[in-house]
Amino acid sequence: MARNGNQSPQDELYARAAHTYGAMIERLARGYEADPELRRDLVQEIHAALWRSFAIFERQCSEKSWVYRIAHNVGVSHMMTGRRRRKDTLVGLEQVEEPAADSNVEAELAQKAELEWLLKTIHRLNPADRQVMLLYLEDLTAAEIGEVTGISAGAVAVRIHRIKALLADSRGAKDDDHE
Amino acid sequence: MSDEKSARESWQSQGAEAQPPSMDEVRKAAGKFYRRIWWRNAVEYAAAVFVVVSFSYNIAVGMGHVLERIGSAVAIIGVLFVVWQLHHRGSPSRPETAGSMPLMDFVREQLVRQRDTLTSAAWWYLAPLVPGMLLILVGATLRKMADGTGTIMIGFAGFGFCAILFFGAWLIHRWGARRLQRHIDDIDALVRGNAS
Numbered sequence: 051m052a053r054n055g056n057q058s059p060q061d062e063l064y065a066r067a068a069h070t071y072g073a074m075i076e077r078l079a080r081g082y083e084a085d086p087e088l089r090r091d092l093v094q095e096i097h098a099a100l101w102r103s104f105a106i107f108e109r110q111c112s113e114k115s116w117v118y119r120i121a122h123n124v125g126v127s128h129m130m131t132g133r134r135r136r137k138d139t140l141v142g143l144e145q146v147e148e149p150a151a152d153s154n155v156e157a158e159l160a161q162k163a164e165l166e167w168l169l170k171t172i173h174r175l176n177p178a179d180r181q182v183m184l185l186y187l188e189d190l191t192a193a194e195i196g197e198v199t200g201i202s203a204g205a206v207a208v209r210i211h212r213i214k215a216l217l218a219d220s221r222g223a224k225d226d227d228h229e
Numbered sequence: 230m231s232d233e234k235s236a237r238e239s240w241q242s243q244g245a246e247a248q249p250p251s252m253d254e255v256r257k258a259a260g261k262f263y264r265r266i267w268w269r270n271a272v273e274y275a276a277a278v279f280v281v282v283s284f285s286y287n288i289a290v291g292m293g294h295v296l297e298r299i300g301s302a303v304a305i306i307g308v309l310f311v312v313w314q315l316h317h318r319g320s321p322s323r324p325e326t327a328g329s330m331p332l333m334d335f336v337r338e339q340l341v342r343q344r345d346t347l348t349s350a351a352w353w354y355l356a357p358l359v360p361g362m363l364l365i366l367v368g369a370t371l372r373k374m375a376d377g378t379g380t381i382m383i384g385f386a387g388f389g390f391c392a393i394l395f396f397g398a399w400l401i402h403r404w405g406a407r408r409l410q411r412h413i414d415d416i417d418a419l420v421r422g423n424a425s
Contacts, residue, residue, distance in 0.1 A: 061252065068249035076244035095324075097250050098258035102325035116328040123327035123335060164239040178419055181332065187240040200331025205419055217232035 063104040068097060071117045074188055075100075081172045081184045082125035096124045111197065118185065118198045126177045140176040143183070143212040167220055182209040266320045277312045281305050294375075296368030304361025314353040318346055337416045340409050347406040351399050362391055 057065065068075075075096050083089040103120050110116070172183055178201065185195045192206045199206075250258070284301035287293065322342075327335045366387050373379025 064255070072247050072249045073244035076247035077240065080243065094250050094254060094258045095261070097255050098261065099324040099327070101255045102259050102323070103328050106325065107328065110329050119328045119332050119335070120325065122332055124324050126332070126336065127324065161239045161242060164236065165243065168236060168240060178333070187237050189237060189241070198332060200333035201419055202421060214233055217236050220232070
């Protein structure tokens, strides 16, 4: 990122956060928007909200939670606006057992196939479950997910349990396909 | 490798190549939200100005029946009240304030505000326009009956049409409020931890 000599504290905080969480923001945007063109706009919108937010950031919570909250809020707003346009049907983790009917499990690149499966699954989830899944994939603990989202520890635990089951099922399905 | 670990590794393998936008791009994008709000407000105010100017003209040139002129004055007051309410009720929450509270609380707060706005729309958005509209309709009906270009039945038809429009608008607001309430209930269940 281009920097000039006289950055304000807001600019500095933002620049540091953009450097630390830039990759996460990019991934988060992929979780909320499948279209590459619209995703670019979403990434920019998140960065803009983040920059503005540092004008009012007074360590009300950890910087990490702050960044995740801002980014996910913009993501959810974007997703809800897009859903009104596209009329997508979103479901919860308990209904998404067979999420990616056309996922190419025989692809040579297992990671690519896994990523594809993950994205297709995430794009079908309702906002709350999508947030939990994205935060879980970013290695946040259940307590951190609770802090970012405000969802109770019990509800987070239930969702993580479902995510694990979902991942295990997908692995089982892939293994079966390979046999 | 466990399923979770593998999934997390696959997930986190992306995005490293991403370059954050330049500071100029960020600043430019930061104004977009406010430009959108500005335009929305500008359209509302322009519509109000149009109504006020055209009704004021009717009054100034003494157009129509006296009740139509009184109705125009009442309608102007009603429109000004609606504009004041729109201004008073403010704009949507700014996205940069989302960090100050957990996401679900933030979203809930916005939904509650939208629901309350819709629930109360009958008294602050629709009701203020009714007296002026009624007076104008009565005045127009009396004028047309007097000059022989209309009947009381046409007047009733006008009332019926307006009543249907207002009732429809009320129903749409009510339906929207109920839809938002369902989202709020879902969030409450989720935050309390008793959501399945």
